[in-house]
Amino acid sequence: MLDNMPRGTICIEDLEIGMTRHLRKVVTDRDIELFAEVSTDCNPVHLDDDYARDTIFSGRIAHGMLTAGLVSAVIGEQLPGHGTVYLGQSLKFLAPVRPGDMVTAEVEVTAIDHSKRRVTMDTRCLVDGKKVLAGEATVLAPSRKFD
Template sequence: MTALEVGRSDRRTRTVTQRDIALFTALSGDHNPIHYDVEVARASRFGSLVVQGGVTSGLLNALVAEQLPGPGSVFLEVSWAFLAPVRPGDRITAQATVTSVRTDKPVTSLATRITNQEGVVVLDGTAVVWRDPTVAAATDDAQPLSAEKRRSPGNHHPEGNSNDRHH
Protein backbone atom coordinates (compact mmCIF):
# COMPACT_ATOMS: atom_id res chain seq x y z
CA MET A 1 0.00 0.00 0.00
CA THR A 2 1.31 3.46 -0.90
CA ALA A 3 2.09 5.55 2.17
CA LEU A 4 0.22 8.81 2.36
CA GLU A 5 1.99 11.75 3.95
CA VAL A 6 0.76 15.20 4.87
CA GLY A 7 1.65 17.55 2.04
CA ARG A 8 1.49 14.95 -0.72
CA SER A 9 -0.38 16.39 -3.68
CA ASP A 10 -1.65 15.28 -7.05
CA ARG A 11 -3.66 16.82 -9.85
CA ARG A 12 -5.70 15.93 -12.90
CA THR A 13 -6.62 18.05 -15.92
CA ARG A 14 -9.29 17.87 -18.61
CA THR A 15 -11.14 20.06 -21.05
CA VAL A 16 -14.88 20.35 -20.39
CA THR A 17 -17.20 20.01 -23.40
CA GLN A 18 -20.81 20.64 -24.30
CA ARG A 19 -21.11 16.84 -24.46
CA ASP A 20 -20.23 16.71 -20.73
CA ILE A 21 -23.27 18.89 -20.05
CA ALA A 22 -25.49 16.55 -22.08
CA LEU A 23 -24.12 13.42 -20.41
CA PHE A 24 -24.55 14.91 -16.94
CA THR A 25 -28.12 15.91 -17.84
CA ALA A 26 -28.86 12.34 -18.96
CA LEU A 27 -27.48 11.05 -15.67
CA SER A 28 -28.99 13.62 -13.31
CA GLY A 29 -32.03 15.04 -15.07
CA ASP A 30 -30.64 18.59 -14.66
CA HIS A 31 -32.21 20.54 -17.56
CA ASN A 32 -31.49 24.00 -16.12
CA PRO A 33 -31.60 26.49 -19.03
CA ILE A 34 -28.36 28.11 -17.79
CA HIS A 35 -26.64 25.01 -19.25
CA TYR A 36 -28.54 24.88 -22.59
CA ASP A 37 -30.35 28.06 -23.57
CA VAL A 38 -27.81 30.52 -24.98
CA GLU A 39 -30.21 33.50 -24.72
CA VAL A 40 -31.19 32.76 -21.12
CA ALA A 41 -27.57 32.16 -20.16
CA ARG A 42 -26.45 35.36 -21.93
CA ALA A 43 -29.03 37.38 -19.94
CA SER A 44 -27.94 35.78 -16.64
CA ARG A 45 -25.19 37.04 -14.36
CA PHE A 46 -22.88 34.49 -16.03
CA GLY A 47 -23.22 35.97 -19.52
CA SER A 48 -22.97 32.62 -21.29
CA LEU A 49 -23.59 28.89 -20.88
CA VAL A 50 -22.09 27.29 -17.77
CA VAL A 51 -21.28 23.69 -16.91
CA GLN A 52 -23.12 21.94 -14.07
CA GLY A 53 -21.25 21.96 -10.76
CA GLY A 54 -21.41 18.15 -10.75
CA VAL A 55 -19.35 18.04 -13.93
CA THR A 56 -16.77 20.35 -12.38
CA SER A 57 -16.56 18.51 -9.05
CA GLY A 58 -16.58 15.17 -10.88
CA LEU A 59 -12.93 15.78 -11.76
CA LEU A 60 -12.18 15.53 -8.03
CA ASN A 61 -14.04 12.20 -7.95
CA ALA A 62 -11.69 10.89 -10.64
CA LEU A 63 -8.60 12.31 -8.92
CA VAL A 64 -9.49 10.72 -5.57
CA ALA A 65 -10.55 7.37 -7.08
CA GLU A 66 -7.60 7.03 -9.45
CA GLN A 67 -4.69 8.89 -7.88
CA LEU A 68 -4.89 10.31 -4.36
CA PRO A 69 -5.52 8.32 -2.25
CA GLY A 70 -6.34 5.95 -5.17
CA PRO A 71 -8.57 3.01 -6.15
CA GLY A 72 -11.04 1.97 -3.48
CA SER A 73 -11.46 5.56 -2.24
CA VAL A 74 -14.86 7.07 -1.52
CA PHE A 75 -15.84 10.46 -0.16
CA LEU A 76 -17.14 10.48 3.41
CA GLU A 77 -17.58 14.24 3.56
CA VAL A 78 -17.01 17.21 1.26
CA SER A 79 -17.22 20.95 1.73
CA TRP A 80 -16.87 22.77 -1.58
CA ALA A 81 -17.44 26.38 -2.52
CA PHE A 82 -18.12 27.01 -6.20
CA LEU A 83 -16.37 30.35 -6.75
CA ALA A 84 -16.50 30.92 -10.50
CA PRO A 85 -18.36 29.44 -13.46
CA VAL A 86 -16.89 26.77 -15.71
CA ARG A 87 -17.83 27.05 -19.37
CA PRO A 88 -17.72 24.55 -22.22
CA GLY A 89 -14.18 24.64 -23.61
CA ASP A 90 -12.53 25.47 -20.28
CA ARG A 91 -9.52 23.37 -19.31
CA ILE A 92 -9.83 22.66 -15.60
CA THR A 93 -7.28 21.20 -13.20
CA ALA A 94 -8.28 19.50 -9.96
CA GLN A 95 -5.72 19.32 -7.17
CA ALA A 96 -5.85 17.45 -3.88
CA THR A 97 -3.33 17.82 -1.06
CA VAL A 98 -3.19 15.57 1.98
CA THR A 99 -3.80 17.58 5.16
CA SER A 100 -4.10 14.67 7.63
CA VAL A 101 -3.92 10.89 7.72
CA ARG A 102 -5.60 8.81 10.39
CA THR A 103 -3.41 6.10 11.88
CA ASP A 104 -6.31 4.01 13.26
CA LYS A 105 -8.24 3.66 9.96
CA PRO A 106 -7.78 4.36 6.24
CA VAL A 107 -9.17 7.89 6.36
CA THR A 108 -7.44 10.86 4.77
CA SER A 109 -8.35 14.55 4.82
CA LEU A 110 -7.65 16.59 1.71
CA ALA A 111 -7.53 20.23 0.69
CA THR A 112 -9.22 20.35 -2.72
CA ARG A 113 -9.17 22.97 -5.44
CA ILE A 114 -10.07 23.29 -9.10
CA THR A 115 -8.68 26.03 -11.33
CA ASN A 116 -9.37 26.93 -14.94
CA GLN A 117 -6.86 27.52 -17.73
CA GLU A 118 -6.38 31.12 -16.56
CA GLY A 119 -5.54 30.05 -12.99
CA VAL A 120 -8.90 31.23 -11.63
CA VAL A 121 -10.06 29.12 -8.68
CA VAL A 122 -13.50 27.77 -9.65
CA LEU A 123 -13.93 25.37 -6.70
CA ASP A 124 -12.23 25.34 -3.32
CA GLY A 125 -12.74 23.24 -0.22
CA THR A 126 -12.00 20.07 1.67
CA ALA A 127 -12.81 16.40 1.56
CA VAL A 128 -12.55 13.41 3.89
CA VAL A 129 -11.89 10.14 2.09
CA TRP A 130 -11.99 6.48 3.16
CA ARG A 131 -9.97 3.96 1.16
CA ASP A 132 -10.86 0.28 1.19
CA PRO A 133 -7.72 -1.57 2.34
CA THR A 134 -8.41 -4.67 0.20
CA VAL A 135 -8.78 -2.64 -2.99
CA ALA A 136 -5.79 -0.49 -2.07
CA ALA A 137 -3.57 -3.55 -1.52
CA ALA A 138 -4.68 -5.15 -4.79
CA THR A 139 -4.18 -2.01 -6.87
CA ASP A 140 -1.07 -0.52 -5.26
CA ASP A 141 0.85 -3.65 -6.21
CA ALA A 142 -0.05 -3.16 -9.88
CA GLN A 143 2.19 -0.93 -11.99
CA PRO A 144 0.32 2.34 -12.75
CA LEU A 145 -0.06 3.30 -16.41
CA SER A 146 2.09 6.18 -17.50
CA ALA A 147 0.46 9.08 -19.34
CA GLU A 148 2.14 7.82 -22.52
CA LYS A 149 0.62 4.33 -22.22
CA ARG A 150 -2.84 5.73 -21.46
CA ARG A 151 -2.72 7.73 -24.72
CA SER A 152 -1.38 4.92 -26.89
CA PRO A 153 -3.69 3.08 -29.32
CA GLY A 154 -6.23 1.02 -27.41
CA ASN A 155 -6.31 3.49 -24.51
CA HIS A 156 -8.86 5.88 -26.00
CA HIS A 157 -10.18 8.87 -24.09
CA PRO A 158 -13.40 10.28 -25.56
CA GLU A 159 -13.48 13.82 -26.93
CA GLY A 160 -9.69 13.97 -26.88
CA ASN A 161 -9.87 14.93 -23.20
CA SER A 162 -6.62 14.68 -21.36
CA ASN A 163 -6.81 12.92 -18.05
CA ASP A 164 -3.17 13.70 -17.44
CA ARG A 165 -1.77 13.02 -14.04
CA HIS A 166 0.69 15.54 -12.67
CA HIS A 167 2.79 14.64 -9.64
Protein backbone atom coordinates in the same frame (compact mmCIF):
# COMPACT_ATOMS: atom_id res chain seq x y z
CA MET B 1 -8.65 16.62 -23.93
CA LEU B 2 -7.68 14.89 -20.71
CA ASP B 3 -4.29 15.17 -19.02
CA ASN B 4 -3.80 13.38 -15.75
CA MET B 5 -1.32 11.57 -13.58
CA PRO B 6 -0.98 7.77 -13.35
CA ARG B 7 -3.99 5.87 -12.02
CA GLY B 8 -3.96 3.19 -9.37
CA THR B 9 -3.80 2.97 -5.59
CA ILE B 10 -1.69 4.59 -2.91
CA CYS B 11 -2.33 2.73 0.34
CA ILE B 12 -2.64 4.68 3.57
CA GLU B 13 0.69 3.24 4.73
CA ASP B 14 2.37 5.14 1.85
CA LEU B 15 0.47 8.43 2.09
CA GLU B 16 2.22 11.57 3.34
CA ILE B 17 1.00 15.04 4.27
CA GLY B 18 1.47 17.34 1.28
CA MET B 19 1.09 14.64 -1.40
CA THR B 20 -0.80 16.00 -4.41
CA ARG B 21 -2.32 14.67 -7.60
CA HIS B 22 -4.27 16.35 -10.38
CA LEU B 23 -6.01 15.95 -13.68
CA ARG B 24 -6.71 18.43 -16.46
CA LYS B 25 -9.75 18.24 -18.68
CA VAL B 26 -11.38 20.52 -21.21
CA VAL B 27 -15.10 20.73 -20.39
CA THR B 28 -17.00 20.24 -23.63
CA ASP B 29 -20.57 20.88 -24.75
CA ARG B 30 -20.98 17.10 -24.88
CA ASP B 31 -19.83 16.76 -21.24
CA ILE B 32 -22.46 19.30 -20.20
CA GLU B 33 -25.18 17.60 -22.26
CA LEU B 34 -24.31 14.17 -20.87
CA PHE B 35 -24.22 15.46 -17.30
CA ALA B 36 -27.63 17.07 -17.79
CA GLU B 37 -28.98 13.78 -19.10
CA VAL B 38 -27.53 11.65 -16.31
CA SER B 39 -28.34 14.05 -13.46
CA THR B 40 -31.66 15.23 -14.95
CA ASP B 41 -30.51 18.82 -14.23
CA CYS B 42 -31.57 20.49 -17.46
CA ASN B 43 -31.42 24.07 -16.18
CA PRO B 44 -31.23 26.22 -19.33
CA VAL B 45 -28.24 28.14 -17.95
CA HIS B 46 -26.29 24.99 -18.88
CA LEU B 47 -27.96 24.15 -22.20
CA ASP B 48 -29.54 27.20 -23.84
CA ASP B 49 -27.28 29.98 -25.20
CA ASP B 50 -30.09 32.52 -25.56
CA TYR B 51 -31.40 31.95 -22.04
CA ALA B 52 -27.94 31.90 -20.46
CA ARG B 53 -26.88 35.13 -22.19
CA ASP B 54 -29.45 37.01 -20.06
CA THR B 55 -28.27 35.58 -16.71
CA ILE B 56 -25.64 36.90 -14.31
CA PHE B 57 -23.18 34.58 -16.08
CA SER B 58 -23.72 36.20 -19.52
CA GLY B 59 -23.48 32.79 -21.15
CA ARG B 60 -23.72 29.07 -20.63
CA ILE B 61 -21.86 27.43 -17.76
CA ALA B 62 -21.08 23.87 -16.77
CA HIS B 63 -22.90 22.29 -13.85
CA GLY B 64 -21.00 22.90 -10.63
CA MET B 65 -21.26 19.23 -9.78
CA LEU B 66 -19.68 18.30 -13.11
CA THR B 67 -16.65 20.32 -12.03
CA ALA B 68 -16.77 18.72 -8.57
CA GLY B 69 -16.86 15.33 -10.27
CA LEU B 70 -13.34 15.96 -11.55
CA VAL B 71 -12.16 16.13 -7.93
CA SER B 72 -13.89 12.81 -7.33
CA ALA B 73 -12.01 11.36 -10.30
CA VAL B 74 -8.64 12.39 -8.85
CA ILE B 75 -9.54 10.87 -5.47
CA GLY B 76 -10.96 7.65 -6.91
CA GLU B 77 -8.30 7.10 -9.56
CA GLN B 78 -5.10 8.62 -8.17
CA LEU B 79 -4.98 9.78 -4.54
CA PRO B 80 -5.58 7.56 -2.68
CA GLY B 81 -7.06 5.85 -5.77
CA HIS B 82 -8.77 2.53 -6.34
CA GLY B 83 -10.48 1.20 -3.23
CA THR B 84 -11.02 4.64 -1.68
CA VAL B 85 -14.39 5.27 -0.02
CA TYR B 86 -15.68 8.86 -0.03
CA LEU B 87 -16.95 9.89 3.43
CA GLY B 88 -17.59 13.59 2.90
CA GLN B 89 -16.91 16.62 0.75
CA SER B 90 -17.42 20.33 1.30
CA LEU B 91 -17.62 22.56 -1.78
CA LYS B 92 -17.53 26.27 -2.49
CA PHE B 93 -18.19 27.35 -6.05
CA LEU B 94 -16.12 30.47 -6.64
CA ALA B 95 -16.47 31.14 -10.36
CA PRO B 96 -18.26 29.61 -13.36
CA VAL B 97 -16.75 27.01 -15.65
CA ARG B 98 -17.66 27.53 -19.30
CA PRO B 99 -17.70 25.16 -22.26
CA GLY B 100 -14.17 25.00 -23.62
CA ASP B 101 -12.47 25.78 -20.29
CA MET B 102 -9.49 23.66 -19.28
CA VAL B 103 -10.14 22.66 -15.67
CA THR B 104 -7.33 21.50 -13.41
CA ALA B 105 -8.66 19.45 -10.49
CA GLU B 106 -6.20 19.04 -7.64
CA VAL B 107 -6.19 17.23 -4.30
CA GLU B 108 -3.66 17.55 -1.50
CA VAL B 109 -3.35 15.39 1.61
CA THR B 110 -3.65 17.60 4.71
CA ALA B 111 -4.24 15.05 7.51
CA ILE B 112 -3.95 11.30 8.02
CA ASP B 113 -5.55 9.27 10.81
CA HIS B 114 -3.90 5.87 10.47
CA SER B 115 -5.96 4.26 13.24
CA LYS B 116 -9.22 5.01 11.38
CA ARG B 117 -7.75 4.88 7.83
CA ARG B 118 -9.16 8.41 7.33
CA VAL B 119 -7.50 10.95 5.10
CA THR B 120 -8.42 14.62 4.83
CA MET B 121 -7.61 16.46 1.63
CA ASP B 122 -7.78 20.00 0.34
CA THR B 123 -9.66 19.92 -2.98
CA ARG B 124 -9.71 22.61 -5.65
CA CYS B 125 -10.35 23.26 -9.31
CA LEU B 126 -8.72 26.00 -11.35
CA VAL B 127 -9.27 27.56 -14.76
CA ASP B 128 -6.39 29.65 -16.13
CA GLY B 129 -4.83 29.66 -12.64
CA LYS B 130 -8.00 31.07 -11.04
CA LYS B 131 -9.68 28.97 -8.35
CA VAL B 132 -13.24 28.09 -9.44
CA LEU B 133 -13.97 25.49 -6.73
CA ALA B 134 -12.57 24.92 -3.25
CA GLY B 135 -13.35 22.34 -0.63
CA GLU B 136 -12.25 19.58 1.67
CA ALA B 137 -12.72 15.84 1.31
CA THR B 138 -12.60 13.09 3.90
CA VAL B 139 -12.03 9.56 2.65
CA LEU B 140 -11.40 6.07 3.90
CA ALA B 141 -8.12 5.05 2.28
CA PRO B 142 -7.24 1.55 1.14
CA SER B 143 -4.76 -0.36 3.26
CA ARG B 144 -2.43 -3.28 2.58
CA LYS B 145 -3.60 -4.74 5.93
CA PHE B 146 -7.09 -5.34 4.46
CA ASP B 147 -6.14 -6.94 1.11
